Amino acid sequence: MDFAVSEKMQVVLELINEFVDKELIPLEPQYLSRPWEELEPVLEDKRRMVKQMELWAPLHPKEWGGMGLDLVEYGLVCEALARTFTGVYVFGCQAPDAGNIEILMKYGTPEQKEKFMRPLVEGKIRSCFSMTEVDQPGSNPVMLDTTAVLQDGQWVINGHKWYTSSADGAEFAIVMAVTDPEAPPHLRASMIIAPTKTPGFNRVRNISVMGHSGSGWPSHAEILYQNCRVPGENLLGPRGHGFIIAQERLGPGRIHHCMRWIGICNRCLELMCQRALTRPVSPNQKLADMQIIQTWIAECAAEIRAAKLLILNCAWTIQKYGVKEARQDISLIKFYAAGVMQKVVDRALQVHGGLGMTDDTPIASFYRHERASRIYDGVDEVHKISVAKRIIKEAAAKVAS
């Protein structure tokens, strides 16, 4: 066993941390108070700087303009970037684009890659991923109402999706739709690329989430597909393999999210310490002198570290043995890390008192928006049950042997 971070990565992380501190954290007030449209050109500038530093698109292959990091390294980068809202965006590894790129990389035809993936990797366009439905639980593949029927060489898509994040301003969506209703449950759906300008692709609204509809990248759209016709060649990957591809996409995506949460935890712990060091509770005492605060800081530190190791271990397993072998871990880190983050953010807020409720720090935004971490990509409870079933099955096999 070797827990050392390579020297190369140490340098990369130092560069990133510095960039985040100097260039991105100062943008937080703007991010929190102004519409996305105003911030976008500023971030464009920052992206240029990142590209010049050759830190662009850390996970994507060098031949496509990325850094070509492995998954453990990428995880460490996500952690560093997530200390502020715009980190992953400015470094070209924001969800949902990063995940979409991966699918395209693995399953896209050369034409799809050229048309959709290249500008995405280069940060020229944005995309979205359209899976979750209003009335159906995302965790159950059998229960998908959106359909795509092949008519005259075109996929005709009908359905009602929401939480199609970042659809506002995206060039295309990857839509999950039932194409083969008679197939076995897990082989019913396919992924189809739907340009957002296609007639019948109706963005009903950006959903008001935690008080804000948002716009642009940080927004979550409700989409009504009404006879939305896209070319037959927009099928992404094999027909009926929608869920299989979605599962595969999950591995690196999970690492991305979970390490992002660790980054948020780190930031909150920093803020907690700074606040504790400066806030008086009496003329001679600061918050940092209070045992309750100290206890929180220690517990947060322990849990953040434990969660980080759990995630990196999972990244390493994916890398070494593949997504399938790592499945248990991929579920496990989801609920574990989300739980740790919620606790850390909550305590950071509490340490800040009234200030913590305001948008004068990033904590209140973490508090309300990252609450979603326990919900998206499968609610924690579903992951727990699936982890347990696998453990119980193994135990049964052991007893039987």
Place this chain on the structure above:
Amino acid sequence: MDFAVSEKMQVVLELINEFVDKELIPLEPQYLSRPWEELEPVLEDKRRMVKQMELWAPLHPKEWGGMGLDLVEYGLVCEALARTFTGVYVFGCQAPDAGNIEILMKYGTPEQKEKFMRPLVEGKIRSCFSMTEVDQPGSNPVMLDTTAVLQDGQWVINGHKWYTSSADGAEFAIVMAVTDPEAPPHLRASMIIAPTKTPGFNRVRNISVMGHSGSGWPSHAEILYQNCRVPGENLLGPRGHGFIIAQERLGPGRIHHCMRWIGICNRCLELMCQRALTRPVSPNQKLADMQIIQTWIAECAAEIRAAKLLILNCAWTIQKYGVKEARQDISLIKFYAAGVMQKVVDRALQVHGGLGMTDDTPIASFYRHERASRIYDGVDEVHKISVAKRIIKEAAAKVAS
């Protein structure tokens, strides 16, 4: 011991519940998406209905136009009203006005009562309470920077306050300021009535809290007092008695807040059950069939009930023996009830999945705004320490005897 609710109150509560269901809950989408100014006239209508039903101002004496309920009864009313955002406002018992009325009732001169209190009780104006300071912990009376100096028969107020809730649109503020810097710590500050139109009363901004600056009643202002001069007769209560009055105000105010939280809990539990009953998790199962959800519901029910009894017991003690005797309980219910509410709201949100994050239900708003319950009126931790010190002191006295 007798846990029965009187028949009179059963009728009152039934009327209120019905009113809340029919008249106020339907306003929630509007409350969550439109500025206060648009909603205000609608609520004015509702207030008229409440007055006609003779349910106006439940805590205030009949001679001033209220219902004259006792504190336990008032608590039950708060619980019923808090199922929706606008309940306490429409029934004329919203913070901070209700608390201000109580101070004025007890300490106001006849002139102050006529000028400030009467229109307040009648719902013709709004007021605010200006105590919390940006750089000082609210829990420590020694650490107050705002001053009021008596010059030529006028109080000249200087200082920097925030979380002066509902200042936007208020007619006057009750300001806590140091008037006697040389007095013993607890006798340094006084309460002074400052009309908001007074020159030098500068509302800097409505603070952006959890993503929203708000306006009108639901807003929290930052106020800069710059040589703000108000008449000498605007001193409220004895000079130097600011903290003593603030302590007394706390009792009924605490009951108000805590029972309001119980009402929020009740609403969340209702929503949780409704969601569980309707949301499929598989073609043959609803969320309500899942043991995890069931466990949550049962735990929430137990904790809500326990918290409610604890608060009502405290209200009864205040009523029977006075605020001083109930002090321990007044601290205790604060952190206990806030903790229960946070857990209940969190679970209600989780049961709603993605929907819980949106503003299509009131839960997301409860989640982000009621987080403040663990902070305002003294952070939970301060209350815990003060409760413990009293318990330990009693234990020491017992040992000594």
Place this chain on the structure above:
Amino acid sequence: MDFAVSEKMQVVLELINEFVDKELIPLEPQYLSRPWEELEPVLEDKRRMVKQMELWAPLHPKEWGGMGLDLVEYGLVCEALARTFTGVYVFGCQAPDAGNIEILMKYGTPEQKEKFMRPLVEGKIRSCFSMTEVDQPGSNPVMLDTTAVLQDGQWVINGHKWYTSSADGAEFAIVMAVTDPEAPPHLRASMIIAPTKTPGFNRVRNISVMGHSGSGWPSHAEILYQNCRVPGENLLGPRGHGFIIAQERLGPGRIHHCMRWIGICNRCLELMCQRALTRPVSPNQKLADMQIIQTWIAECAAEIRAAKLLILNCAWTIQKYGVKEARQDISLIKFYAAGVMQKVVDRALQVHGGLGMTDDTPIASFYRHERASRIYDGVDEVHKISVAKRIIKEAAAKVAS
């Protein structure tokens, strides 16, 4: 609502508290280190004192030699007695005898009352309740393996029970056995009185529980019924009504246990405070000065109080409206109070450090033996599910209406 304790009860409780402090707490080292047989005569003396003080058998009717308290009053007595191990025993209201007396009182024939109940109420004999089976979940009435067949006017009992508490030294057991296997599930079992000297009543062992087999009253036996024949007239209550009677017995029994747990909590909180006041952590500081300890004390105090009110409210409901109306509460207080006790005991132990692990205080015994509170009388989880199902059903009914 009225939370006042009557003057009569205040006097009773004061007397009891004094007795517990002076006569019973000093016996704890003996209770913890010596076999029951040695302690029994000492406790016999104490029982005599209690009878002289007319505090014997608080729940049982005056005409049978008891105090005839109502259920709320009895709860308060249990709380006071439970501060030490032998309290309920010395006052003649120990489980399982108290519960058995209640069944006999309600369902016993005059002959059964004279023969079995009278000496039990008078404390001349002990009894046990034989329901739980080794291989079946106690919570599911359908799954009971023990049978009783009526042959020649005698019940022939066969089966394997355990956790027949206090069987060692008991005169008789009330056995739950299937008498009507073809009846609807809830009407299959009956209660039968089986004298322990009957051939075929085999006490296999006192189970080693948490390191100790125990003996006499504080022990839990495994019983093998092998053609154990008892007279037909030993049927207790109507044939097939075993579960119905068991349910009814639960109400007051639950109050007994839950208030006993509150008493244990009170004792632990006392010990916590005393330890905190005397234990140095540095030359100038005691544990009581540490915020962490203070926080624990405050949280314990709040939760103990909340739990106590919840239980008393339930007792009041049983008394006023009957067991059936109080069913929800009877389930709810079980898991809520058990949870609070476990937390309080755990913290008391932690405050005592190494001493807490020893038998030099009662805490270690509370810690290991009261862990059972979350298990007996239905594991917490079963109660939670049943509470939730009832809540959900009510919610469904509401929606439907």
Place this chain on the structure above:
Amino acid sequence: MDFAVSEKMQVVLELINEFVDKELIPLEPQYLSRPWEELEPVLEDKRRMVKQMELWAPLHPKEWGGMGLDLVEYGLVCEALARTFTGVYVFGCQAPDAGNIEILMKYGTPEQKEKFMRPLVEGKIRSCFSMTEVDQPGSNPVMLDTTAVLQDGQWVINGHKWYTSSADGAEFAIVMAVTDPEAPPHLRASMIIAPTKTPGFNRVRNISVMGHSGSGWPSHAEILYQNCRVPGENLLGPRGHGFIIAQERLGPGRIHHCMRWIGICNRCLELMCQRALTRPVSPNQKLADMQIIQTWIAECAAEIRAAKLLILNCAWTIQKYGVKEARQDISLIKFYAAGVMQKVVDRALQVHGGLGMTDDTPIASFYRHERASRIYDGVDEVHKISVAKRIIKEAAAKVAS
């Protein structure tokens, strides 16, 4: 980063697991119900087998007859051994001997090594470590009452210790005593080897811990040193360096304990799964089908894994950078792992219901005895505070720079 376990270690662990399953787990009933003296000869046999398999004394150098594993490897061995009570004993790495050997290895004179260490490594004798005092907090070095005065070339030791674990049957104790009361606080105490047969070494009692006084290895003695005279050459390490040595001993000792706790967790999880697979809750359902149980299993699995990685990471840091660099982690894993174990054991017990309370499984023993993990080697709270102070200090340094 590389999370792989070497092939060599995989083989070792497999051998150990098999040995534990076949040879040691079957001894559990005997361990739980019979005195140590009866079990000792059986374990002697097992030790012989272990020596033949060349798995004896995993942490100690090969030249002294051990396996010479590094700390990460040793941690994995401890984990495997701790699945049952006697594992570490049978493999010659039981506390407190393992720690004592380490001190002797590093600080012992050649004579001390030959006389005390050799027979200890070989398992011919046992030893104990006598530091904790009845009236003083172990965590504060200034507060040590035991003294050792050099008179006529002999150390005369006086003091009152307890929790001198395994003193019963030990050949010698390493005693911590103040030798230089005028020195700076951390340089006042020294370690001295005191043979237990020395006059003045009085074992007052084996303390009754969680209901049992125990005997032999699994016991905790109270020792009264009354003019206990030992040769001057029994000073272990430099005079006044007692605390410095104790700190150093902590590193590997912490790994030992924490990985042992992981082993206990693993065993509990195994038992939980087996129970869940076999225990019916209704005619058609097993515990394993209940979501609540599933949730527990998943959460336990996640936390055990996270804790394990945290500990191994710490072991790796100690190994690579030394105890001093790893200090923060050494504190952190203590409270984190102890917390995880307590939760896992508690849930395992709950899944077993009434059976969990009995000594028919090892869980009840884990439950009561491993509760000490949050207390010994510094209570969790002290570690949390020390971790926090270091984090806050670093944060302050960062701000300052």
